[in-house]
Amino acid sequence: MPGDPPRGSDEKTVAGGVLGLRRFTPARIALGRTGTGQPTAASLRFMMDHARARDAVHAALDFNAIAQSPRSLGWSVVHVRSAATDRAQYLRRPDLGRSLSRAGRFDLESKAQGSDVVIVAADGLSASAIYSNLLPVLDHLRPLLLARGREIGPLVLVEQGRVAIGDEIGELLDAKLVVVLIGERPGLSSADSLGAYITWRPRIGTMDSSRNCISSIRLAGLLPDEAAMQIADVIDAAFVHSATGVRLNDLRSAASTPPTGAHIR
Structure with missing residues (x-):
């Protein structure tokens, strides 16, 4: 259907105009999807970045x-x-x-x-x-x-x-x-x-x-x-x-x- 998110984790399935924005920002845009969820790689990156943010807040400084x-x-x-x-x-x-x-x-x-x-x-x-x-x-x-x-x-x-x-x-x-x-x-x-x-x-x-x-x-x-x-x-x-x-x-x-x-x- 028009307007539906792209299917598959291959970046080639993402519209070129939106995908092009990824060159200018680390923000999570144009990730694609696998089934009804995010691609595995994107999901793992999210969990890693969340862990880094938590560690940054709670870590003790020497x-x-x-x-x-x-x-x-x-x-x-x-x-x-x-x-x-x-x-x-x-x-x-x-x-x-x-x-x-x-x-x-x-x-x-x-x-x-x-x-x-x-x-x-x-x-x-x-x-x-x-x-x-x-x-x-x-x-x-x-x-x-x-x-x-x-x-x-x-x-x-x-x-x-x-x-x-x-x-x-x-x-x-x-x-x-x-x-x-x-x-x-x-x-x-x-x-x-x-x-x-x-x-x-x-x-x-x-x-x-x-x-x-x-x-x-x-x-x-x-x-x-x-x-x-x-x-x-x-x-x-x-x-x-x-x-x-x-x-x-x-x-x-x-x-x-x-x-x-x-x-x-």
């Missing part, structure tokens, strides 16, 4: 191992924990992941130095994202910031952290700007995606509308070197306009818009 490479490259590294005592509580209580533990707060209070930029790396909802993408991003980002004259504070590794924990960390360290690199919520086609959240003058209670986000940092998405360049460009704009988030976007848009009545050549 912070000691993660800290070794940045230290060897000259980073001052601090490891702290959020107020969530374990992974189960972290998943049930998002609010606890936004605040430091007492010990973590004490550790950072003694390290306030008023730097330009503080980088925070948190496991978030994907340990896989940190393992795969954190070090490549740091390797490209650090020289970009130093070349632009930015004073970089310590690299803060946060266990059981969420985006807003960067506000408290930035406030404690008296940073002008904080960049939170965090494992994003995994999907069935991207279990290892890293996000970067950039906040000017971080303070507890900062709204999400005051941040800029660069997402999908991964080898199959936004490459780490390209992400580092985008992060550095947003940081430059933040220092020019003393803002991030919606306000920064509006200011940059206004700066690039010709005045009313101006002739466009």
Whole structure:
């Protein structure tokens, strides 16, 4: 019947126009069917991707191992924990992941130095994202910031952290700007995606509308070197306009818009 899904698992049975879309996305489209179900290969891939997504959320991150490479490259590294005592509580209580533990707060209070930029790396909802993408991003980002004259504070590794924990960390360290690199919520086609959240003058209670986000940092998405360049460009704009988030976007848009009545050549 017209409109029925294609029969058989052979891709040749799928309409060329729909099948062509598969070249541009890992999304599950034009899979075909076997009888009334999916082809076996597609079903197995779905189960594998689902398992990877679950593992990304529940896996524990070895912070000691993660800290070794940045230290060897000259980073001052601090490891702290959020107020969530374990992974189960972290998943049930998002609010606890936004605040430091007492010990973590004490550790950072003694390290306030008023730097330009503080980088925070948190496991978030994907340990896989940190393992795969954190070090490549740091390797490209650090020289970009130093070349632009930015004073970089310590690299803060946060266990059981969420985006807003960067506000408290930035406030404690008296940073002008904080960049939170965090494992994003995994999907069935991207279990290892890293996000970067950039906040000017971080303070507890900062709204999400005051941040800029660069997402999908991964080898199959936004490459780490390209992400580092985008992060550095947003940081430059933040220092020019003393803002991030919606306000920064509006200011940059206004700066690039010709005045009313101006002739466009």
